[in-house]
Amino acid sequence: EKVAITKEQDALMKLIVEAYNKHQIPQDVTKKLLQEQYSTEENFLLLTEIATSQVQVLVEFTKNIPGFLSLDHEDQIALLKGSAVEAMFLRSAQVFSRKMPKGHTEVLEERIRKSGISEEFITPLFNFYKSVGELHMVQEEQALLTAITILTPDRPYVKDQQAVERLQEPMVELLKKLCVLQHPQEPQYFARLLGRLTELRTLNHYHAEMLTSWRVNDHKFTPLLCEIWDVQ
Numbered sequence: 001e002k003v004a005i006t007k008e009q010d011a012l013m014k015l016i017v018e019a020y021n022k023h024q025i026p027q028d029v030t031k032k033l034l035q036e037q038y039s040t041e042e043n044f045l046l047l048t049e050i051a052t053s054q055v056q057v058l059v060e061f062t063k064n065i066p067g068f069l070s071l072d073h074e075d076q077i078a079l080l081k082g083s084a085v086e087a088m089f090l091r092s093a094q095v096f097s098r099k100m101p102k103g104h105t106e107v108l109e110e111r112i113r114k115s116g117i118s119e120e121f122i123t124p125l126f127n128f129y130k131s132v133g134e135l136h137m138v139q140e141e142q143a144l145l146t147a148i149t150i151l152t153p154d155r156p157y158v159k160d161q162q163a164v165e166r167l168q169e170p171m172v173e174l175l176k177k178l179c180v181l182q183h184p185q186e187p188q189y190f191a192r193l194l195g196r197l198t199e200l201r202t203l204n205h206y207h208a209e210m211l212t213s214w215r216v217n218d219h220k221f222t223p224l225l226c227e228i229w230d231v232q
């Protein structure tokens with residue numbers, strides 16, 4: 001049967017994509033990727049600065065998701081804290097699918113590889129980047145997938161999960177239609193996208209270990225990262 005985006009769905013998609021493109025890490029932060037020294041210390045400090053800026057971008061994007069600000073305030077915090085790492089993996093994955101200024105991809109990879117992350121986490125981390133890159137997602141898919149990740153009802157401490165489901169469901173339906181329209185020759189494309197969300201959940205676990213090993217080596221995070229990741 002003919003799949004068609006309704007007027008409401010088109011309006012929702014425009015809001016999400018607009019918010020996704022409106023909030024970006026400032027150029028003066030990301031261009032440091034090309035400028036700073038390459039010591040482990042420098043790499044960690046630069047990635048910490050970028051991650052902090054990325055969290056601020058993420059909060060602004062989330063506030064623009066229709067209905068988010070009408071959720072219970074404590075649930076809003078629980079959703080942000082529960083999804084921050086996954087949303088940052090998705091966002092940083094864009095750099096590796098060559099969506100970012102020339103040269104940033106290589107230097108970001110170099111800096112992540114040499115920032116004190118142990119080899120056992122480096123492999124799954126770059127496997128994820130590779131699998132996202134192979135999807136060649138358009139920006140609508142990236143924006144919706146990020147919104148869907150943020151609106152995951154079963155994050156820790158979310159009280160009214162139904163209210164979150166009511167926001168997430170229309171986005172999943174819309175993404176499904178988009179995938180059929182965008183990739184008609186690949187019927188399983190939507191399933192592959194959702195498979196990335198499952199892979200993201202496992203990366204949360206690795207990330208928790210990364211944080212612990214950084215802290216054991218007395219690495220400091222910014223107040224915003226400490227708050228969102230419950231460290232220090």
Ligand SMILES: CC(C)c1onc(-c2c(Cl)cccc2Cl)c1COc1ccc(-c2ccc3[nH]c(C(=O)O)cc3c2)cc1
Binds near residue numbers: 025050051089092
């Ligand atoms: C606190 C730091 C050390 C940290 O801890 N975990 C991670 C961490 C790690 Cl490595 C991997 C994945 C997720 C996290 Cl959350 C990080 C670094 O996190 C980020 C690294 C890069 C980016 C990012 C996002 C968008 C970008 N655009 C551009 C551009 O050039 O335009 C560069 C760029 C970088 C965001 C978070």
